[in-house]
Amino acid sequence: MAITDIKTFSHLNQADIDALCKKLDAIRRDIELSLDKRDANYILRAIRAQRMLELGGRLTLFASRKRPAWLAGTAMLALAKIIEMMELGHNISHGQWDWMNDPEIHSTSWEWDFVGTSAHWKRSHNHFHHTYTNVFGMDEDLSFVVMRMTRDEPWRPVHLFQPVSSLVVAAFFEWAISVHDWALERRFTHTSRQRQRLLSKPNREFAQKIARQLGKDFVFYPALTGPAFIQTLGANATALLLRNLWSFIVIMCGHFPDGAEKFTIEEFDNETRGEWYLRQLLGTANFEAGPVLAFMSGNLSYQIEHHLFPDLPSNRYAEIAVRVRALCDEYDLPYTSGSLTKQFFQALRTVHKLALPDGLLRRTVDDAPETRSELKFIGVSSQHATSDRLPADPVTGKRRGLRTALAKVKSIQSDSSGAHSRSSRGTKIRAVGKPKSCGW
Structure with missing residues (x-):
């Protein structure tokens, strides 16, 4: 099932992990000490660009009864909402720009253009998700509550519908996140008696934010455009839909492609x-992106770097990634990355595959692309029984670890599959050839 011993799985001993920790701490320290006006200018330019796009979109929608204006206004508004959510709301709320001491873009004061409250999201996301990342039973983002994304979760008949329910989650991603955050806020900050009160603090905060967002996007701005009310209403709904779909794709690519491992509470405890x-x-996992695609994803194309350093400015992730990759090479660890389409379709495959009971799936619970553990190395690596690292390559002297062990398992499985296939073909050939030799 999920990983219970990260040292055994990673093929690193405690000394290796401590050394890796010091090198990652050094990366953090170097970035923190080098933050300057260039970084401040980056986020200020991003805010200006987002606001200009939104203003341009809102003004263009005054003429939205004409199709070209509707398309242009909708596109600008969608881009503005994507940037506000991904690069601004998400990253500012992580405290990435608190070092500037600017009250306008401080994590304690920023309220994002989103139906959920920033306060609820920060508790759910910053604390629970980033502390307990992929720990089954603790990280509730692991399945978005309604989807089965690991075989550690027992199959239930309702999971048969997750290929459809995942589309609903994607279309209404904003609401899925907001309801999830609100529910966690109620559960962990209030007693059962307080939760039963209709006017409890989380309920009031959530209701006020819903009223504000719905009133702004579906009443106030459409009403401003007068005769184009219906067209503007449709444009706002379309922009929100596009923002939801894009953010769903980005999050799926960062958390659920092959190689994004899951862990047990036992692993987390100590x-x-x-x-x-x-x-x-x-x-976690990355996807390959140029500057524009990285910006539009809030630089979450560097999800690995974001999870290592969630409060460092996102514009530095590309720089950090070079050093993290080098460490992965040094310690022979996988650095999970691929194209956007590859990562998304791997995650989508998991959604469809785990809709089925385990008995209908081919791979074992310890050796499946979406759920694997240290038990997959039984009979393949001596590392199964010890925390000592694998011996270095006798020819090159290079460290051998998890990446080498995974390649070895894959090679053995490929050879086994090939031998089985050849055996099957040989059986068929003999069966077909036998009548000729016997004259039947």
Whole structure:
């Protein structure tokens, strides 16, 4: 099932993990000490660009009864909402720009253009998700509550519908996140008696934010455009839909492609800082992106770097990634990355595959692309029984670890599959050839 011993799975001993921790701490320290006006200018330019796009879109929609104006206004508004959510709301709320001491873009004061409240989201996302990343039973983002994304979760008949329910989650991603955050806020900050009160603090905050967002996007701005009310209403709904679909795709690519590992509570219980770093590195995935695509994803194309350093400015993730990749090479650890389409379709495959009971699936619960553990190395690596690292390559002297072990397992499985296939073909050939030799 999920990983219960990260040292055994990663093929690193405690000394290796401690050394890795020091090197990652050094990366953090170097970035923090180098933050300057260039970084401040980056986020200020991003805010200006987002606001200009939104203003341009709102003004263009005054003429939205004409199709070209509707298309242009909708596109600008969708881009503005994507940037506000991904690069601004998400990253500012992580405290990435608190070092500037600018009250307008401080994590304690920013309220994003989103139906959920920033306060609820920060507790659910910043604390629960980033602390307990991919720990089954603790990280409730692991399945978005309604989807089965690991075989650690027992199959139930309702999971048969998750290929459809996942589309609903994608279309209404904003609401799925907001309701999830609100529910966690009620559960962990109030007693059962307080939760039953209709006017409890989380209920009031959520209701006020819903009224504000619905009133702004579906009443106030459409009403401003007068005769174009219906067209503007449709444009706003379309922009929100596009924002929801895009953010769903980005999140799926960062958390659910093959190679994004899951962990047990037992692994988490005695976790060191170095093991936390290692869990973040092994539990997340990147997708390849140029500057524009990275910006439109809030730089979450560097999800690995974001989970290692969630409060460092997002414009530095590309720079950090170079050093993290080098560490992965040094310690022979996988650095999970691929094209946007590859990562998304791997995640989508998991959604459809795990809709089925385990008995209908081919791979074992310890050796499946979406759920694997240290038990997959039984009979393949001596590392199964010890925390000592694998011996270095006798020819090159290079460290051998998890990446080498995974390649070895894959090679053995490929050879086994090929031998089985050849055996099957040989049986068929003999069966077909036998009548000729016997004259039947």
